[in-house]
Amino acid sequence: MHADTASRLDADILEFMDACLQKEHPKSYLIAVLHKIQQRYGYLCQSHMDQVAQHMQIPTAIISGVSTFYHFFRLQPRGKYSISICLGTACFVKGADKVLDAFRTELGIELGETTPDGLFSLESSRCLGVCALAPVVTINDKVYSKVNAKQVPELINTVKTEERV
Ligand code: FES
Incomplete structure (x- = not known):
């Protein structure tokens, strides 16, 4: 709805x-x-x-x-692909903030927002319990480990390509 x-x-x-x-x-x-x-x-x-x-x-x-x-309230519907960056301590220490910045820049949206085409929304999460894989990003149910800021454009492109198939 x-x-x-x-x-x-x-x-x-x-x-x-x-x-x-x-x-x-x-x-x-x-x-x-x-x-x-x-x-x-x-x-x-x-x-x-x-x-x-x-x-x-x-x-x-x-x-x-x-x-x-309260940032846990969403004021826009979720995108088809919900990107969540873990901002728990281990992920943060390993550069999750830079990963988040890269997603913000690449998608042109802030945390809690959805791209105008309804494809992506950007969220943060707390520790997912897989700190050895930090920094961790999830896109819907898929978990991406040891993500760095440089990989962000490629990650987004992979999802867009899968979307087109
Ligand atoms: S802090 Fe990110 S998985 Fe634990």
């Missing part, structure tokens, strides 16, 4: 918000509500945030602030 236009939140999410409203500090459940929405739809679209604002009586500005402050 990628349309940003007037897609109604599912009934169980509305019920979850109702349950939160019965609790002592309903607004403190905002992050839990946003998590649920992102789990269901893959990202937080404006229409859904507006519905949360209305349903929970929370100003839209606060919801926008929360969703942009």
